[in-house]
Amino acid sequence: MISETALMKYCWIIILWSLTAFSAIAQRMCVEDFGRYKKPFLRKAVFATDKRHALLDFFTNEKGFQFFACNVAVSATEGDGVVTLSLPHRTESLLIKHPKYGDLVWKVPDGVLKKKRRYHAYLHTESLDKEFRQEKQWALFSTDPAHAIVYIDSLIYPVLEGHLSLYLPLGKHTCRIESPFYQTLNDTIELIDSVRFEKQYILQPFYAYLSVETDWSDAKIYLDGSLIGMQRAETARLMPGRYRLTVNRSDSLYYERWVELANAERKVVNLNGVELYPLKQWDLNSGTILAGETSPDTRVDSVSVSEKLSDVYIKAFDSDTEIWLNRERVGRGEWRGKLSPGFYAVSSKKEGLDSRTDFFWVEASKTVELNLISPLADYGLLNISCDEVDALVFLNGVMVGVAPCVLHNLPVDNTYRLRLVKGHKKAEKVIRLKGNDIVNVQLKLK
Incomplete structure (x- = not known):
């Protein structure tokens, strides 16, 4: 027969073994897939190292770990799905502690961790009482x-x-x-x-086309102040909206009206056989008529000279930029004058660049002040991306944002030197921007 003392001892052994076995089954912690990052052949490494420490990336979705090397706590940086350790040179083993998963002594496979190198491994945790939730x-x-x-x-x-x-x-x-x-x-x-x-x-197309025809071979056709053709003009894609259409002959204005373009519309303005006359030309300083007649078919915004004039102040982008009012150069840098009530077209020029024409309304007896943007020949977009997040973007030596980004309102028919920088890595490319379109640029930092 088994004595009572031996029986109790046997029972305690069974209980302790059961608790240990259950704990081992219920929750586990292990390190797998250990390896070292290797520098690409003939290329700069894409990972950082430390001159005095060994770096180890533990990939895990859990938080709350404590790490010890030779009984000394190790600094750890937590990221998105990774914990990076900075370890002493020639570390042989680690003690990993977690309040739920317990302790694990991990010995470095086949050697030690050395400074100036970076390693990686997966830190797996399993628990039967925790339900995995995909995030x-x-x-x-x-x-x-x-x-x-x-x-x-x-x-x-x-x-x-x-x-x-x-x-x-x-x-x-x-x-x-x-x-x-x-x-x-x-x-x-x-x-x-x-x-x-x-x-x-x-996406549904959102653009329109415009065609203009005249009888005159010397007719210059403008849309929002930009020349689009002689005698006959056909535009490329235009955004739907309102545009100012003008026709000049021998530096005189013969036709001017607003043109509304709807989505998917191909509008034709046929001036063949239409009897047109030179429109009124104004002395922009005094508001008096210099010459010309009023055409009954122009449908322009007419003004009366007898109405009360308004003070207008226009400031250009800088002192070297020309100011053009109703297609006539009126000054450089800034212009002050009096205008009759009505619509006016204003633009600027500098070193061969023309701004888009804007229109403003002058109301009787009210002062108007305008600040013009830098002259641009036309607008384009650069869609910039790279293999790094938040790389600094430089355009012709000037920082303009961080990648990925889209740069707007860039003059077309220009050459740009694009440079991306993040830390010690960089990439450069020379781009020729043409047309009213978007250019996609994807670079790899080295």
């Missing part, structure tokens, strides 16, 4: 046109070749897809953990 999901977008721009929760994501893949938190997100000459599309998407999100967005 993110993939969202796959395809767009037409292929080089659209996607905004998710107000963050910009350039699309390349019509496809974009993002790893986003679960739940609802607002998105906006836009591209020059297409209608902007707004949407709300919802990501769930069971299946990735996939959606194709097709």
Whole structure:
């Protein structure tokens, strides 16, 4: 027979063994897939190192770990899904502690951790009483046109070749897809953990065309102050809206009117056979008529000389910029004068560059003050992205933002030197910007 003392001892052994076995089954912690980052052949390494310490990246979604090397606490930097340790040179083992998963003594496989090197490993944790919850999901977008721009929760994501893949938190997100000459599309998407999100967005064209025909071979046709043709003109894509159409002959204005362009419209203005006369020309300083008659078909905004004049002050971008009022140069740097009530066209010129023509209204007896922007030949956009987030973007030596970004209102037919910098890595490219369009640039920092 077994004595009572031996029986109690046996029972305690069974209980202790059961508790230890249950704990080992219920929760575990282990290190797997240990390795060292290696420098690419003939290229600069894309990871950072420390001259006096060894760096170790532990990939884990858990937080709350404590690390000890030779009984000394080790500094750890927590990131998104990774914990980076700065360890003494020739570290042989680590003590890893967690309030829930317990302790783990991990010995470095096949050697020690050395300074000036960076290592990586997966720190796995398992627990039966914890339910795994997925926090993110993939969202796959395809767009037409292929080089659209996607905004998710107000963050910009350039699309390349019509496809974009993002790893986003679960739940609802607002998105906006836009591209020059297409209608902007707004949407709300919802990501769930069971299946990735996939959606194709097709933007509707949003542009128009304008054709103008006259009988005169010497007729100069302008749209918002920009010459678009002689005698006959056909525009490229134009954004729908209101434009000022003018026709000049021998430096005299013969025709002027507003033109409304609707989406997908191909408007034709046929002036063949229309009897036109020189329009009124004004002395911009006194407001008096210099010469000319009023054409009954021009449909311009007429003013009366007898009405009370208004004080107008126009300031250019700098002292070297010319100011043009109703297609006539009136000054440089700034201009003061009196104008009759009505609509006026204003633009600026400098070193061969012309600004877009803007229109303003002069109201009787009210002062008007205008500040003109820098003259631009035309506008283009640069869509800039790279393999690093928040790289500084320099355009012709001037910092203009951080990547990824879209640069607006850039003069076309110009050459730009684009430079991206982040830390000691950089990339450069020379770009020729042409046409009223967006140019996509993707660089890799080295």
